[in-house]
Every structure is written in structure tokens, then in C-alpha cells.
Amino acid sequence: DPYADDPMRHPALKVNSQCPFNAEPPPELLTENYITPNPIFFTRNHLPVPNLDPDTYRLHIVGPPGGQSLSLSLGDLYKFPKHEVTVTLQCAGNRRSEMTRVKEVKGLEWRTGAISTARWAGARLCDVLAQAGHQLSETEAHVCFEGLDSDPTGTAYGASIPLARAMDPEAEVLLAYEMNGQPLPRDHGFPVRVVVPGVVGARHVKWLGRVSVESEESCSHWQRRDYKGFSPSVDWDTVDFDSAPSIQELPIQSAITEPQDGETIEPGEITVKGYAWSGGGRAVIRVDVSLDGGLTWHAADLDGEEQPPRKAWAWRLWQLQASVPAGQKELNIVCKAVDDSYNVQPDTVAPIWNLRGVLSNAWHRVHVHITP
Template sequence: MPGVKGPSDYSKEPPRHPCLKINSKEPFNAEPPRSALISSYVTPADLFYKRNHGPIPIVDDLERYCVSISGLIENPNELFMKDIRMLPKYNVAATLQCAGNRRTAMSKTRKVRGVGWDVSALGNAVWGGAKLADVLELVGIPKLSSTTQSGGKHVEFVSIDKCKEENGGPYKASIPLSQATNPLADVLLAYEMNGESLNRDHGYPLRVVVPGVIGARSVKWLDSINLIAEECQGFFMQKDYKMFPPSVDWDKINWSTRKPQMDFPVQSAICSLEDVHAIKPGKVKVGGYAVAGGGRGIERVDVSVDGGKTWMEAFRYQKTGIPYIADDPSSDKWAWVFFEVTVDVAHSTEIIAKAVDIAANVQPEKVEDIWNLRGILNTSWHRVKVGVGHSNM
């Protein structure tokens, strides 16, 4: 790709925030402390989780950088940054979440493969850029199309990023054309994050943001866009990020029997307390995040301090002090919701949170019921053990 290159080693990695918990150094995968997540509705770029599959690409000439659009279309083209910036700019608040968020807890049930994430493999940002629907219109694909004249039904995003899973080839993923051409789906070619240019870790100079979908489909360091008849055949679409039942292990896996995972199920986690946290008896503030895929709002967050026997409904908000209303025009439909409730804790116990979305989907109680060999989509009730005693515990 002119102007941008994917290095073959890790000698030119960008600087990172020292508070990040590093889960893998090469490639770099790290998450912030859980308490940092709920300190800000919009996650600062340096505290936003880092999910990488290879060395971070380097931009050496932004003027020469362009994205090719080709495949099953009548008018293939190349777009430079100036072309993309000429399109109407949209700012979309959207939470991106790695499909492996909370994998560590799932691995305690039975061993799984993958990066060992705690509860912070997600973040919420205001992404700025052009809508993919507008970009595709430039090459003759009308809005709300489900197929091109030449039979293209999926939009494949190919990265500059090189990874071993693709045998040194680029990372890639796809979404249906019907989603890509729907302006209400808010799929962006983003060049800004929180009002500033993307940094290298988050896809500079240009990335895809697919709201409401697992983070693996929001391809960074965009190299090309291909209109294809079938789903992308890349490793991360066909041999990874698929949800298998608990009965399937590595000896009897058949990847072709499952569809690539797209929407994220309803999820929540307590971030105000660590596991195991020593606290004084009395009133304790329990806070965290809740988020659902597909733009489904959060209808309720329930918190229990007695192992799930009784529940209290938490206060939900996106803007501090202002009650959140699911599906209200004032709410950010693709973004997480914070919750908060003050509880009485008299003795050592397990505090639990579970969220419910507007479709009445609720987090499953037991991680065992959703265990899968890749450790993805752990959306079971989030549990934090607290020890109650004196301050010198």
C-alpha cells in the first residue's frame, strides 16, 4: 500500500500507557484497570483496550495513502484521504468489545484458547469519519442495496496489518452489503477517535467501525475494500470467532458448521470492585458498564449481594446524573450504559450483576452453560467476591 507499510517485526511499536495490563506483548494486547473504565463515559485513546494480531503499521506518506474499492462492482476506484474527508462527516458514539472479553473467567471452568482478557477488553469512543454507505455510493452502489449488479453481497475489509494466522498475509473480515449500505447502521470509515486523529494503535490513518458487532469486524489500518459474493474466507471469519456448543472440543471441531459471530450478546460487568476486595461492613457503591449488540438498548441492570437470591435495580446513565432511557433519541444507541447502586454489605459475600436489553435478552447465570473452546462471548452473570472485615485486613 502506498504511504503505509506493515512492519515484519516489533521494533517500532508506539508508546503505551503504563497502567495497561499486558496480556500479550508481541503482538501487543492489553486492557486498562476495570476502575479506569467507569471513570469516563468516553474512553481516552490511551486507556482503550489494544487488540492486535501483528506489528503496528507505519505511515510514511499520508498523501500517497489510498484505499482501493474493487471486486463485484461496475466502477472500481481508489480513494485518497482527501476524497473521504470531502464526504459528510459523522460522529458516532460506539462501544467496541473484543469477542474474548472476560475469557479468563471462562477458562476457569475449562481451558480455552486465546488471549486471557479480564473485563476490560472494551471501550467507548466517539468515532469520526464518513459513512460507508456514502463511500460505496461513490462507486455506484446505491444505499440500502443487498446485492450489486455483479452479484456482490458482502463487503470485505482488508488491512495493512500482517498476521501469522493468515500465513503472513493481511487481517481481513466482512459484513453483509445490506448492513454496509444502510445509513442507519452507522458503519464508518473513521479517521478520528474522540475528536483527534486516530493513533497508531487504533488504526491510523483509517479504520472501519462497525457498531453493535464484535470488535473483530472493525478492521484497522484499512488497505482495500472488496465486494464479494460470499463471506470473507479469511482465518478470523472462518476459523475463529465462531460460537460452538460446550460439547465441541478441538478433536471434533468442524468450523464450517457455524456462522461467523457478528452481534454481541447483552453484557455487563462490575468495575467499582476487584475480586477479592476487602471492604468495611456497611454501604457499598456498586458500579459498572452494560452494553448490548445490534444497537439494542439496556432496559435494566440487576445487582444482588446475596448470591442471586434477591435483586436490586441499578440506576442507569450515559451522562452523569441523567437517567438513561433505552431507545430514546437522546441516548447513544451503540454505546455502553453505566450503572450504579448503593447496597448494604454486612459480611463476606459475592456481588452479582446482570443486564437485560430491550428485547428481554438477559445474561445467562452460569458460565458453564455457554462455555466454548475459543472462550468467546462470556456474558454470564458477573460475580465479584468481597471480604468484609476491619480496615487492617
């Protein structure tokens, strides 16, 4: 059993698949803290978790022609300036289960919890690439990452990002070795993972083994044949994966975490809670909440850190206090967020349905009953 050596996990996690391990925190725990505690940070593994020895671990950085390839120990990586940043990581499949309700999709049934936030620390990728002699180049446009997790045929997880993002110090791409002040937990990439602020989870390669600069995107299945968006009318007979760009920055997203769908609540004062986040460093500027299915709206209070413009890498938690009118039997609670480019979420799921169930960011709707 290749999974026999997987680590222990927190019992509160909602497991979507045991082998490989995929799990999300329950909604009420997800927004209890701005920084997600490591044991309940959502986990998305495609393969068994490698068990790497930090003493013999080496990160291979392929140098440019005429440059210098590097084989970095953890100690070598610690010598680069240590950079810290608070970043929200979201899987492209977050909220996929709502797409499934429109029409069947291929993928894990994530609810609203395939998203979490941590304080990451490590070396900046731009500093490490510079040491190997890499510069911005017109022919070599992508930085490819390879994990040390692999399937029985020896194929490793891989992904890539544009070189311009990797070389931009303001983009703060990290080779992270700490998560919330601790060494990375095994499930989250021990000893080193990539953190690409504002970009889809799939590019944050865990258990990082190799970094190279190439003229093309990573040839990995997960770069070329997955994590792409398509029109609702494209099906598995007609899909042409080469016709769509790989997902990088993610669209504006928000969800309600309290109360939960189907819950029965007391009349009087209620508190509605949730999260909101946008990709590419775009800040959330507003969250609108409706208690009547979208007829009237209230602006929620935004909690959490306000990050610099263009570098709003982390989510905002939000809440709304409201009173439920007497005699009301039910509430149709809806939330939608707006980012600083005035991007908004679509109101329904059907027009953004796609065969892989990615980019599911329609208004989030929760129906609750009120005790008479």
C-alpha cells in the same frame, strides 16, 4: 523484530501479550469515564502495527462490474459528509478468563476490560460504496475489509460484514479517521479503520487498505476459522468451523468494575459500579445487582447517554449505593443486564463454555471481604 516499530503505550494498561500487543485498562479506570480516553482504550492486535504515511495513504475501493474503483487519499475521504457516532467496541474474547476457570480454552486471558467506548468520526461506508457504484445486490452479499497489517508471509488481517448492514445509512457503519476528536492513534488503526456499531470488535478492521463487495464472506482466517461460537461438547478434534455462522452482533453483557474480586472493604455504605451493553443497537433497559449471590436483587442507576431506539450503540455505566448490614463478613456481588428485546445473561459459565472462549457473558460475580 517486526514489532520494534510498535508505538508507545500507557503504563496503566494490563498487558495480556506484548507481541502482538494486547492490553486492557484496569476495571477502576475503565468505568471512570463514559468515553474511554484514547490512551487506555483496550487494544487487540494480531500483528505488528503498520507505520503508515498519511500523505501517501490510499484506500482502495473495488467497484462493481461496470462501476468505478476508487483510490481515496485521506483528503478525498474528508470530502464525504463527516458522520459522528458514539460506539462501544467489545472483543469476542472479553471475560474469557472466566471460561478458562471452567475448562481450558485457546486465547488471550482477557478479564472484564476488552471493551471500551469512543466518539468516532469519519465517512459513512454507504456513501463511499455508493460513489463507487455499489447497490444492494442479491448475488453480492458481503463487504470484505483488508488491513495493511500483515504477517511474514504477507497475509493481511481481514473480515467482512453483510452488505445490507454496510448499505444501511441507519446502521452508521463508518470509515473512521477520528477517535474522540483526535486522529486515530496508531494502535487503533491510523489513519482509517472500520467502525461497525453493535458488531463484534473483530469486524472493525484497522489500518484499512481495501474494501470489496463479494458473493462470499471474507476468506480471512479471522472470518472463517475463528470468532464463531460452538456447543460446550465441541472440542478441537470435532470442531467444524464451516458449520457455525461468524459472530456479528454480540449478546447482552455486563460486568462489575468496583469493588474488585478478593478486595476487603469497610462496612457501611458501599458503591458498586460497572458497565452494561448489548449488540445490534439494542438498548440496556435494566441492570440488576445482588449482594447475596443472587437471592435478592436491586435495580442499579443507569448513567451515560440514552441513544435512539435500535441505535443504542454505546454502553451504559451503572452504579448502586447500598448499605452493608452490620456483622456481615462477606458479600457475593452479582450483576446481570436486560436489553430492550428482554434478552438476559446466562447465570453460569459452564453451559456457554466453548473451545475458543468467546461470547463469555454469564452473570458477573465478585466476592469481597468486610473488615470486622
